[in-house]
Amino acid sequence: MLRGIGAVTSVECSKLAAQMKTRIVLAACVAGPFVFAVAMRVQSNVPADTLFGRSITESGLAVPLVVLGFAALWVFPVVASVVGGDLFSSEDRYGTWATLLTRSRTRAEVFAGKVVTALGFSLLATVVLASSSIAAGLLAIGHQPLVNLSGVLLAPGPALVRIATAWASVLPSAIGLTALAVLASVATRSSAAGIGLPVVGALTMQLYAMVDGPEVIRRSLITSGFGAWHGLLAEPSYYGPIGHAALAGMLYLVVCLTIARHVLRHRDIGG
Amino acid sequence: MDRELRRRIDRGALAMFVCIALAGCTSPITPTRIERALETTFANLVELQVARLRLPPIAAPDFAVTAICRKPAARSNAGAGDWTCALVWQGPNRQTLRDTYDLFVATDGCYTATVAGESLGGPILRASDGSDVRNLLYSFEGCFDTL
Numbered sequence: 001m002l003r004g005i006g007a008v009t010s011v012e013c014s015k016l017a018a019q020m021k022t023r024i025v026l027a028a029c030v031a032g033p034f035v036f037a038v039a040m041r042v043q044s045n046v047p048a049d050t051l052f053g054r055s056i057t058e059s060g061l062a063v064p065l066v067v068l069g070f071a072a073l074w075v076f077p078v079v080a081s082v083v084g085g086d087l088f089s090s091e092d093r094y095g096t097w098a099t100l101l102t103r104s105r106t107r108a109e110v111f112a113g114k115v116v117t118a119l120g121f122s123l124l125a126t127v128v129l130a131s132s133s134i135a136a137g138l139l140a141i142g143h144q145p146l147v148n149l150s151g152v153l154l155a156p157g158p159a160l161v162r163i164a165t166a167w168a169s170v171l172p173s174a175i176g177l178t179a180l181a182v183l184a185s186v187a188t189r190s191s192a193a194g195i196g197l198p199v200v201g202a203l204t205m206q207l208y209a210m211v212d213g214p215e216v217i218r219r220s221l222i223t224s225g226f227g228a229w230h231g232l233l234a235e236p237s238y239y240g241p242i243g244h245a246a247l248a249g250m251l252y253l254v255v256c257l258t259i260a261r262h263v264l265r266h267r268d269i270g271g
Numbered sequence: 272m273d274r275e276l277r278r279r280i281d282r283g284a285l286a287m288f289v290c291i292a293l294a295g296c297t298s299p300i301t302p303t304r305i306e307r308a309l310e311t312t313f314a315n316l317v318e319l320q321v322a323r324l325r326l327p328p329i330a331a332p333d334f335a336v337t338a339i340c341r342k343p344a345a346r347s348n349a350g351a352g353d354w355t356c357a358l359v360w361q362g363p364n365r366q367t368l369r370d371t372y373d374l375f376v377a378t379d380g381c382y383t384a385t386v387a388g389e390s391l392g393g394p395i396l397r398a399s400d401g402s403d404v405r406n407l408l409y410s411f412e413g414c415f416d417t418l
Contacts, residue, residue: 051381051412058405149414151315212350212378215299215417227379230414238416
């Protein structure tokens, strides 16, 4: 079974590596933060409406946190769905399911291999964006101490540890959102819906989170996890939102993949 | 026995549902939480600002900041949105100072505070050595736990 999943994953990865959209997304994750950091350095306006936006010209360590705050709105939903929302429906689009399933791999192995590829891409893109943001801040602006969200000055070393942890804290939500994209791709058999639905869904959740509604619902939204890192940059730090985000991410992952697997398993694929 | 057990489970589930519903309907954005967060952040920022202006250092607790926050134009004094906070604190020369901040508090417990009026200076200040420094107290942001 594991060998089968590995084989499918390997084929899917080589297919992804050859696709222009994958290269564009990864290139944007590398170049975007550098363009942003250089733009912040050469002009006087700062993104004051984003957390740490006011400090961006004073400390390069603010750059990865501003990028993290901005990425929550559009970047994470797009990165999660651009591969996850297309991996299954592309087989429908090209009519290749029948051919694929005549190979020596079971339907379960194909499903698992594709899911591993989608999750792997989301994780890779997030790690690339995090590394690039940190590097861009340090190289373009510098490693000056950072004023945290409680007005305390953080030395570069501890600040970097907290920034890396903040980026790591969004991974469960990114995984959960990717699982949602996989479900949309399997259920609708359409790449437009597979990519579009999770992005629109994430935007709707974020709009809902702005309304002063029940806290239980706000915390159970997958997008709330993208802002769970705020507690890491406060004094004393609080970790409750990160725990909730991890729980919500895992719940989305299990529920979405279970439904998606069920749908694919019972689909009548004829030649 | 089974019926009794079932009745107990039903009652427990109902109690849990009511608890969750009540907890969910009460906003965690309360005056106490905002005041505590604002007092701490403001005191820390004043300490930082004093150092940046190259004035003799003073520890944050010495500013003895107290805040009273209310939500204007709202029926309940809780929830996200616009808040006004009145601060009373001890200045570097031990004089009592009063300032008012307008806050926008988001549902996740993060807020942006902007000073009302010019009592704390403009966005840029001049340090004792003649250099320009950003006025940390003019507008700042912070976050507090909503749990």
